[in-house]
Amino acid sequence: MERKFILLVEDNPDDELLTMRALRTSQVANDIVVARDGAEALDFLFGSGPYDGRDTEQVPELILLDLKLPKLDGLEVLQRIRSDKRTCHLPVVVLTSSDEEIDIIESYSRGANSYIRKPVDFDQFIESVKQLKLYWLVLNVPPPKGKRVMR
Amino acid sequence: MAQTTLGPNFYQQVFADAPVIVCCLAPDGSTVAINPAGERLTGYRAEELTGHNFWRVLFPEDDYKQIVQSVLDTLKEVDLLDYEMTVTTKDGFPRIISWSLIGRYEGDELVEIIGFGNDLTERRQAEQERERLLHAHEHRSRHLQLAAEVATSVSTLLDTQELIVQTVEKIKEAFDYYYVGLFLVDETGEYAELRAGTGQAGEEMIEAGHKLKVGDGSMIGWSIANGLPRIALDVGQDAVHFSNPRLPDTRSEVALPLISRGQRIGALTFQSTAEAAFTDSDLAILSVMAEQLAVAIENTRLYEQVQQHAAHLEKRVAERTAELTAVNKELEAFAYSVSHDLRAPLRAIDGFSQALLEDYASSLDAAGLDYLHRVRTATRRMGQLISDLLKLSRLTRGEMHRERVDLSTLASEVLTDLATLQPERQLDCIIAPGLAVEGDIRLLRVALENLLGNAWKFTSKLPLAQIEFGQTEIDGERVFFVRDNGAGFDMTYVDKLFGAFQRLHAVNEFEGTGIGLATVQRVIHRHGGRIWAEGKVEQGATFYFTLQG
Structure with a gap:
């Protein structure tokens, strides 16, 4: 049985907890896997390091990616995800505090599917997460699993 | 009129009066006769010359025999011998004389030599x-x-x-x-x-x-x-x-x-x-x-x-530019970290306050709930301040893109947007048409959004708001203005208007972070212009600005 889950890449425990709460409030049913830095996120996705032996066919339905991360930053993680056949089609939503133009441009040019700024106002944040869930987990049709698109 | 005739003494007269030297020499060069002009010019009296060799006396430096010989030889060939020769006077002075010699023959035999001498000394000296x-x-x-x-x-x-x-x-x-x-x-x-x-x-x-x-x-x-x-x-x-x-x-x-x-x-x-x-x-x-x-x-x-000063200045400028660039980089890094790092804890404060309100409302009394609401209000306000601060810092970064901008159109768009948000408000607005300038449209829009936004905000308590955007001329300079009939301000504090986070009204009276006019000023300065304001409490405000170019 395939496991439906979201990968949340977030180093700030407060943001992690709040994001979890917002997802719960928005009635997201999926499991949530948390990676606390860029390296861990890649280890998880590619079954390396502490995740050695993990079934990498099990890919998240959605990746929520913070940009400012220890070790590897979000943009590098994004680039690695996009350059690997196993993960190149995964929807990645950049979820960050930054509204700097350069971050937005860099994210999209490295293949982010969406860019959402985490607002300070928690009510707005919940609203954003609701929209996110509706679009990516309900409306969006993901690419078929296990099939490669020829380019 | 007297009849001129060649009288019997004519030749003697000519001889005596001629202004040139006239002399008669024997074929061997001895002097037979010399006229008074000759006496005058040579300094010798006729008696001193007669019977003596003419050339020997007058040309003491030269070999007179040779002269005689060469004169006789030449006279055989020509009828008239012209030459220039300097004589030495009796006083020993040289005189330059132009000589003309004629030989008189009887048959083939030379019987006498007639000589004419013209004094050229003064002419030659003048020459x-x-x-x-x-x-x-x-x-x-x-x-x-x-x-x-x-x-x-x-x-x-x-x-x-x-x-x-x-x-x-x-x-x-x-x-x-x-x-x-x-x-x-x-x-x-x-x-x-x-x-x-x-x-x-x-x-x-x-x-x-x-x-x-x-x-x-x-x-x-x-x-x-x-x-x-x-x-x-x-x-x-x-x-x-x-x-x-x-x-x-x-x-x-x-x-x-x-x-x-x-x-x-x-x-x-x-x-x-x-x-x-x-x-x-x-x-x-x-x-x-x-x-x-x-x-x-x-x-x-x-x-x-x-040149040295200029080179020195150039070096100083380069150094200062490098310093400024470094400082700007630092500032950018600072702004970047502000946008990330200051917002995260705020979000946590607001998020957990909300969590408390949702999950533990029943354990709190009215005061506790009020405090939590205040925490959230303050947090959001700080979030707004950070956003506005970042906007302000962004205005100083980034390049200017100058183009032709129609400020009138821009002002209409901004006011239309404002009116859409609050359709219930009564507005009397005048926008002078066709006010075009050269400038960065993005920055100018921000400036007008703030100026007209202020006018809109500070007239919100009036039944009929009057907002005007126009142009006037002050001391020959083109000046734009935004005028309203709103709350105005006390001119005592006019200096504080354009400082960041400076506010002349309480937050509960008119909201805002106090960044708007600082932002406007920065935009105007980047366009090489100036901005100033006039106002009176409860009698409206006028903001004037100029733009260069």
Whole structure:
């Protein structure tokens, strides 16, 4: 049985907890896997390091990616995800505090599917997460699993 | 009218009155007769000449026999013998005479020689004088022309060393001097250093660091110390000054001081192998040249100073620019970290406050709930402040893209947006049409959004808001303005209007972070303009601004 889950890449425990709460409030049913830095996120996705032996066919339905991360930053993680056949089609939503133009441009040019700024106002944040869930987990049709698109 | 006739004494009369020498000589050259003009011009009386060989008496320096022979030979060939020959008078003076000799023959035999002599002495002297004057004049005008050439070349050169080297070479060549050298007074004022000298002698002396003490010891030293020219024409009497072993052939020398704006900055030396080479006219020309040269040297020095200052300034600017760039980079990094790092804890404060309100509302009393709401309000406000601060910092970063911008259209768009948000408000708005400028449309929109946004905000308590955007002219300058009839402000605090986070109204009266006008000011400044305001409490405000270009 395939496991439906979201990968949340977030180093700030407060943001992690709040994001979890917002997802719960928005009635997201999926499991949530948390990676606390860029390296861990890649280890998880590619079954390396502490995740050695993990079934990498099990890919998240959605990746929520913070940009400012220890070790590897979000943009590098994004680039690695996009350059690997196993993960190149995964929807990645950049979820960050930054509204700097350069971050937005860099994210999209490295293949982010969406860019959402985490607002300070928690009510707005919940609203954003609701929209996110509706679009990516309900409306969006993901690419078929296990099939490669020829380019 | 008297009848002119050739009377019996006619020939005698002519002989006696003729203004030219008339003489009759025997074929051997002895004098037979000479007229009074001949007596007058030679200084000899007729008796002193008669019977004596004419040429022997009057041409004592020459071999008279040879003259006689050559005259006789020539007269065989020609009817008239013309030549010019200088006689020596009885007093020993030379007189230049133009001679015409005719031989009179009886059959083939020469019986006598008739000679006419015309005195050319004065004419020749006048001619010589004219020649001499002409020559002197040519000499002088040649030098003047050379002086002018030197002047032209000195006024176009901007490098002191090049200027003086070229000038001494030109003067030496132009006046054909033996040696020309130029000394400049050093920084201490004690010594004059040789800075340019012609030929190998000059080269060697410069190499050796030749310098002379300013004072009476040398011609150069004296000339600088006294600010006067000094001439030494006679080798013998002034031998001490011509003792330079590198210039052994100097026989006369002139030293001229170089004076610019009353300052004695050095001296020139001109040396010649001729014993009295320097005429007054030469000196006059050289003095004029020295004056010009002194000014030119001062100019090149000033130019070099200006160049140095400019280079120094450029270096300073480059350094400051590098510093500023570094500071800007730091600021950018700071702004970036503000946008990330300051927001995260705020979000946590707000998020957990909300979590508390949702999950633990029942455990809190009314005051507890109120506190939590206040925490959230404050948090959001700080979030807004951070956002506005970032916007402000972004305005100073980034490049300006100048284009033609229609401020009137921009203002209408902004007001329409505002009215859409609060359709219930009554607004009387006047926008002057067609106010176009050159500027960055993105920045100008931000400025108008803030100015019109303020007008909109501060008229919110009135039943009918009046907002005007227009243009006027103040002291010939194009000035734009945004005027409203709202809350206005106290002119006492006008200085605080444009400072970041400065507010003249309480938050609960009119909300805002106090960044708006600071932002507007920054936009206007980036456009090279100025902004100022006029207002009265409860009687509205007018914001004026200019834009360059």
